[in-house]
Amino acid sequence: MTRVAAVDCGTNSIRLLVADADPATGELNQLDRRMKIVRLGQGVDRTGRLAPEALERTFAACREYASVIRDLGAERVRFVATSASRDAENREEFVRGVVAILGVEPEVITGDQEAEFSFTGATKELMGHDHVAGPYLVVDIGGGSTEFVEGGEGVRAARSVDIGCVRLTERHLVVDGRITDPPTEAQIGAIRRDVAEALDLAERTVPLSRVCRPADGHALVGLAGSVTTVAGIALGLKEYDSAAIHHSRITVDQVREITERLLGSTHAERSGIPVMHPGRVDVIGAGALILLSIMERTGAQEVVVSEHDILDGIAWSIA
Secondary structure (H helix, E strand, C coil), X not given: CEEXXXXXXXXCEEEEEEEEEECCCCEEEEEEEEEEECCXXXXXXXXXXXXXXXXXXXXXXXXXXXXXXXXXXXXXEEEEECHHHHHCCCHHXXXXXXXXXXXXXXXXXXXXXXXXXXXXXXXXXXXXXXXXXXXXXXXXXXXXXXXXXXECCCEEEEEEECCCHHHHHHHHCEECCEECXXXXXXXXXXXXXXXXXXXXXXXXXXXXXXXXXXXXXXXXXXXXXXXXXXXXXXXXXXXXCHHHHCCCEEEHHHHHHHHHHHHCCCHHHHHCCCCXXXXXXXXXXXXXXXXXXXXXXXXXXXXXXXXXXXXXXHHHHHC
C-alpha cells in the first residue's frame, strides 16, 4: 500500500482525497475525501484573471487540506489545477500561494490530461464487472470545462471543451452583476447554443452522436457535482448520500424533468432542495442543461453516475 494525497482544484471547487492505494489489487482505500466550494473561476471568463477574493478562499481551503495531509501522513502528494487556472493571466500568483502552503507545485494540466485522469478514476473499478460493462463514454462536467473521454480498457479519444456550469452561468445568466432568477427563455436558448457548438467541437475528436444508443453499446458515465446533484434529486434523497448516488442510473426523462424544474425555479426554491450544496444553487441549472444536452446528442437513455472521478485518477497516477 502507498498512502497518497490527491488535490483537484477546479473552477468551482477544490477537493482532497487521501487514500491507501494498492496497484496490485486495484483497490483504493479512502481515508479522507472532502470538498470546498471556492469558486476560483469567479469572473475569469470575463476578466482573464483570478480574483483576489477567489484566491484567498482557495488558499484557506489549502491550509485546511495541508493539516489533513500532515495528520494522515501521506507519502506522496499531487496537486492538479484545471480550467480556471489554465485560463488566468495571473496563474503564477496562484502557484506561489499553493507552494507556500502545501509544499508542492500545482500542475496546470491540459484538458486532455484532465480527461485521462477522469476516465481512469471513473472506470478502473467498473472494468471486469458485468453490471456496467464497457466500452464507456465518460463525461466530466466541471465549472469551466467539460471533458469527454471514450474508451474501453484505455482511452481511445478525449476532448475538453470550454463549457461548464460556472462559465455558462456567468456568461449568460448574469445581468448588471446579478443572476437572473429564474432565467429567461432567451438566456436558456443562449446556453443551449453554446453547448451545441461545444459538442460539435468535441465530436471532431470523440464520437458523440448516437454512441450510447443500444446498437453501439457504450455506457454513459457522468462525473462531478452537477451530475451527482441531479442524481440526488432524481433519487429523492433527504440529504446528500454519496453511497446511494454512486453507480445510480438516472434516465434521460428524469434529467429532462429535473433540468426544466431547476431552470424554472428561484434561488430560494433551489436552496430548499435537500441534496443541494449552497455553492451550487446558482450554477446547477446550467450544469443540468449541459448534462441533458449531452444525453440528447449521444442518444443515451440513462447515465451511470460515479462519485469516483479525476481525484481517484490523480491518486492512481502517483500510487
